Amino acid sequence: DHRTLQAAVDYIASLGGGVVEIGPGEFLMRDSLHLRPQVKVRGQGEKTVLRKAKAASSRLELDGDFGEEQITVKDPTGFEVGDGVAIWDKNAGGFHTTVARITGRSGNTFSISLPLNADCMVEAGAQAATIFPVISGYHLDGVRVENLTIEGNQRENGHMDGCRGGGIFLYRCPGAVIERCVVRDYNGDGISFQQSNDVEVRSCISERNASLGFHPGSGSQRPTVRDCLARNNGEDGLFLCWRVKHGLFENNTLEGNGRFGISIGHKDTDNLLRGNKVIRNGEDGIFFRNETLGMAGHRNRLENNLIENNGQKIPAAGIRVRGETQDLLFKGNVIRDTRPKGEQRQVVGIKLEEKVGTVVTDANQIDATTVIEDERKAN
Incomplete structure (x- = not known):
């Protein structure tokens, strides 16, 4: 899955750069393949498929504040540690949307890898989705x-x-x-x-x-x-x-x-x-x-x-x-x-x-x- 690909990209980056060759197969992506500096990622065309996994989504239970590094959702079903996640509300879309990785969990509260780019308010329909x-x-x-x-x-x-x-x-x-x-x-x-x-x-x-x-x-x-x-x-x-x-x-x-x-x-x-x-x-x-x-x-x-x-x-x-x-x-x-x-x-x-x-x-x-x-x- 995406973790195998990410490990390869990160390893080559740690050596100062190079080429990651991905062979034939379908890879289920629960998070982005995050590119790294001086790394070339090469597949085999239609034989190398990166497929986006089914998304989970939920309204937020609590406001997400600018700079906060956790979110609390109403329904945690389908949210897992390691997943990519986006957080926004009707006033915080576009570049103000936060895209991060879930790094930890306690009940229906999840820590994320980046601080929120903007306030995401419950009254403004704040939500999260993978x-x-x-x-x-x-x-x-x-x-x-x-x-x-x-x-x-x-x-x-x-x-x-x-x-x-x-x-x-x-x-x-x-x-x-x-x-x-x-x-x-x-x-x-x-x-x-x-x-x-x-x-x-x-x-x-x-x-x-x-x-x-x-x-x-x-x-x-x-x-x-x-x-x-x-x-x-x-x-x-x-x-x-x-x-x-x-x-x-x-x-x-x-x-x-x-x-x-x-x-x-x-x-x-x-x-x-x-x-x-x-x-x-x-x-x-x-x-x-x-x-x-x-x-x-x-x-x-x-x-x-x-x-x-x-x-x-x-x-x-x-x-x-x-x-x-x-x-x-x-x-x-x-x-x-x-x-x-x-x-x-x-x-x-x-x-x-x-x-x-x-x-x-x-x-x-x-x-x-x-x-x-x-x-x-x-x-």
């Missing part, structure tokens, strides 16, 4: 994950926010590499990395996860996501979260996701999205979120992308730009709907809403009922 990233890394250099399959077991696990969770989750892990991994059926995001510069995600598949396929965010500078597939995820295929800058997103396929193929927004600037296939997503193919001038996704370039047959749920645009976004370049993109005339839902090629600034279009091939819908007053 949910966590299947692979997790915090504050690490030199980590690499290759050729692993993550099975998230969504049916038996509650949802986990992508600010602290995912099938694979990294926080402040500069230069990390994730290559040839498959993440499927996780109740949250497939692959999420936060505040992590120069991360490379290559040739990975993120499919049938409840939320986002790929989630670079929170000031992750210079990310590269290349040759990846995000398919049939509940929300967006690729979601650029806050302050993603100077990234390269190239030759990816974003297909059949529940909301947008690609979403760009809060201070996400100076990125290049090139050679991607954005097809059959639920709403708009590529979506620039509604942000004010200082916070919008400026100076992004979309080049040589195929944006096709989006709007599976509602009539949509191939590219939709909202807010006060400006200085965009759309060049050499093919934007079309190839479905029969009566079934076409990607009815607008490019939609520019009223507050959008400068957008340069060059050599795009657009086949839509409305080629460009420009709502700006001076267009």
Whole structure:
């Protein structure tokens, strides 16, 4: 199980780094595989499966106070020493969620390995659940994950926010590499990395996860996501979260996701999205979120992308730009709907809403009922 894998990773880390090879088999994960600095973890593709165990969950019996290192739950059934655990309330989600390990027990009170990130109050619905990233890394250099399959077991696990969770989750892990991994059926995001510069995600598949396929965010500078597939995820295929800058997103396929193929927004600037296939997503193919001038996704370039047959749920645009976004370049993109005339839902090629600034279009091939819908007053 996860303890065997963790022991191997910790041992190699104690030697100064190296490679942990995981052979064929299915490993039941009751806690994250916690990455360590300068350690590469390598599996054998679909033959090496890390499967999330069934989760236990309970409301808290007592308030969990900021900095406290224990929790008291109403129903301790299924909570065991050594399990990973998340604690939150309706006011303490996102980055304020605490993810730790259960280290001891007395009745229905459990000690945990980390102090609570925030007050988790009974009156605010405070709860705990044995949910966590299947692979997790915090504050690490030199980590690499290759050729692993993550099975998230969504049916038996509650949802986990992508600010602290995912099938694979990294926080402040500069230069990390994730290559040839498959993440499927996780109740949250497939692959999420936060505040992590120069991360490379290559040739990975993120499919049938409840939320986002790929989630670079929170000031992750210079990310590269290349040759990846995000398919049939509940929300967006690729979601650029806050302050993603100077990234390269190239030759990816974003297909059949529940909301947008690609979403760009809060201070996400100076990125290049090139050679991607954005097809059959639920709403708009590529979506620039509604942000004010200082916070919008400026100076992004979309080049040589195929944006096709989006709007599976509602009539949509191939590219939709909202807010006060400006200085965009759309060049050499093919934007079309190839479905029969009566079934076409990607009815607008490019939609520019009223507050959008400068957008340069060059050599795009657009086949839509409305080629460009420009709502700006001076267009």
